[in-house]
Structures are given as C-alpha cells and as structure tokens.
Amino acid sequence: MTRRRAGLVALLGAALLAFAAEPVAAQPSASTSVEQIWNLNNNLLYVAIPITVLVEGILIYTVWRFRNREEPLPTMENRRLEITWTVATAVILLFVGIASYQVMASPFVTAESTNQADLQTEEVEHIEVEAYRYGWTFYYNGSSFDQGTDVTSTETLRLPANQEVNLRVTSTDWLHAFHVPSLGLKADAFPGQYNQLRTVPTETGSYQLYCAEYCGSGHSEMLGTVEVMPQDEYDQWIQDQQSSSSGNETSDNSTADNSTSGNATATPTPTPA
Numbered sequence: 001m002t003r004r005r006a007g008l009v010a011l012l013g014a015a016l017l018a019f020a021a022e023p024v025a026a027q028p029s030a031s032t033s034v035e036q037i038w039n040l041n042n043n044l045l046y047v048a049i050p051i052t053v054l055v056e057g058i059l060i061y062t063v064w065r066f067r068n069r070e071e072p073l074p075t076m077e078n079r080r081l082e083i084t085w086t087v088a089t090a091v092i093l094l095f096v097g098i099a100s101y102q103v104m105a106s107p108f109v110t111a112e113s114t115n116q117a118d119l120q121t122e123e124v125e126h127i128e129v130e131a132y133r134y135g136w137t138f139y140y141n142g143s144s145f146d147q148g149t150d151v152t153s154t155e156t157l158r159l160p161a162n163q164e165v166n167l168r169v170t171s172t173d174w175l176h177a178f179h180v181p182s183l184g185l186k187a188d189a190f191p192g193q194y195n196q197l198r199t200v201p202t203e204t205g206s207y208q209l210y211c212a213e214y215c216g217s218g219h220s221e222m223l224g225t226v227e228v229m230p231q232d233e234y235d236q237w238i239q240d241q242q243s244s245s246s247g248n249e250t251s252d253n254s255t256a257d258n259s260t261s262g263n264a265t266a267t268p269t270p271t272p273a
C-alpha cells in the first residue's frame with residue numbers, strides 16, 4: 001500500500017519534471033549571454049523541481065495518513081534528521097549561490113561600470129550605445145574605442161554574428177536602460193558614465209530593443225532594432241558607410257561622417273529637464 005503510494009508520487013514528479021523542462025529546453029540561444037542565463041535557469045530548475053515534489057509529497061502523504069488522529073503526538077528530538085536537513089539545505093544553497101554568482105558576475109551578463117576602454121584585443125568589435133530622449137545612437141568604433149570608424153547609426157544597431165562585441169552604454173541627458181531580451185542584454189545608461197556589456201551574438205536576425213528605464217512621455221516609443229548579420233555583410237556595411245561619407249546623405253537613417261559636430265543624425269541635442 002505504502003509502496004504503491006510512493007510509486008504514484010514518483011510518477012507524478014517525473015511527469016511534472018518533463019512538463020516543466022520541455023518549454024525551457026526549446027528556448028533559442030541567440031547569444032552567449034542569453035545562453036548563460038538560460039543554463040542557470042535550467043540548473044536551478046533541476047534542483048527546485050525534486051525539492052518541490054519531495055516537500056509536497058511528504059505534506060500530502062502526512063495529511064492523508066494521519067487524517068483520523070484525534071490527538072497528534074509532538075515530534076520527539078531527532079538529531080540525525082536535524083543534521084540531515086541542515087546539511088542538505090546548506091549544500092543546496094551553496095550550489096544556488098555559486099551557480100548564480102558565476103553567471104551574474106560574468107561581463108557577458110552583467111554590465112561593468114567603466115571609464116576607460118579596456119579589452120583592447122583585435123577580435124573584439126567595440127560599439128558605443130548612446131541613449132537620449134527618445135532614441136538611440138550607435139557609434140561603430142571597430143576594434144578600438146579611441147580610433148573609431150566614424151560610422152554611426154540611429155534606431156538600428158548592427159552586430160556581426162559569431163564575434164565578440166563590446167558595447168559601451170551611456171546617455172546624453174537622463175536615465176535610460178539598454179535592453180534586448182532575446183539577446184540577454186541589459187545595461188543602465190547614465191549620463192557621463194559608461195556601462196560595458198560584452199556578448200557574442202550567435203544567430204542572425206532582428207531583435208527588439210527597448211528602453212527599460214522610465215524616462216518620460218516618450219519612453220514607450222523609445223524602441224530600436226538589433227540586426228545581427230553575417231560577419232562579411234557587416235564588414236561590407238561598415239565599408240559602405242565609410243565610403244559614402246565622401247557623398248553627403250545615405251538613404252536610410254544611418255550616416256558616416258568625419259566630423260561629429262556636423263553630423264545631423266549622430267548628435268541629438270538634449271533638452272534640459
């Protein structure tokens with residue numbers, strides 16, 4: 001009888017696990033950042049599900065088993081049991097803490113505040129993300145923050161696929177937040193400060209960009225697009241933008257210009273609060 005009940009609980013637990021794990025496994029991994037976040041989510045879920053099933057199982061069993069007992073007996077001291085659950089809880093919390101810290105402390109997940117351009121390796125594409133009321137400007141600096149390619153764009157941020165990208169997020173006027181949920185990217189935008197976020201986009205396509213910090217009446221329309229494109233197409237686009245700087249205007253809202261002050265789309269004038 002008891003064995004049958006235990007079997008039933010185990011079966012229910014397994015079904016619950018399969019049901020819960022399925023939609024999570026189907027999540028796309030569009031960047032290394034979002035992959036890390038989902039891996040952590042899965043790891044925590046694999047720990048949480050057995051605990052939930054165990055606790056609920058014991059609770060339901062106890063309520064049913066002792067439903068007719070008029071005068072319940074108090075629990076006697078049980079040192080072995082106490083040591084067991086204390087150690088088990090400590091082990092679980094340690095796992096949750098260490099696993100979370102590894103992901104949350106990663107520069108691919110959490111932005112780091114910086115005032116200088118570090119990570120100067122050839123393989124990294126440096127892009128400055130500038131938020132303003134109510135839009136975005138992107139400065140493409142190639143492999144160096146200091147040199148710059150003089151290519152800028154508004155609204156659409158272009159990223160090369162399968163290459164490390166270093167985004168420096170800042171603001172010209174007010175508090176904003178750069179947020180691309182599908183790529184697992186989020187960083188606050190403060191005036192006069194840079195928050196550095198790293199990622200490797202792994203799937204080409206369009207991703208929605210939001211401002212995730214309420215910044216005024218135009219906040220809900222402060223949207224943008226992140227276009228992840230193959231490396232060669234990206235390089236070609238940068239080249240096209242650079243060569244069109246000799247001509248004046250480009251057809252879309254992207255522009256390449258040698259002077260920042262004379263650039264019509266690149267430098268929005270912030271209105272004082």
Ligand SMILES: [Cu+2]
Nearest residue numbers: 211213215219
């Ligand atoms: Cu906003």
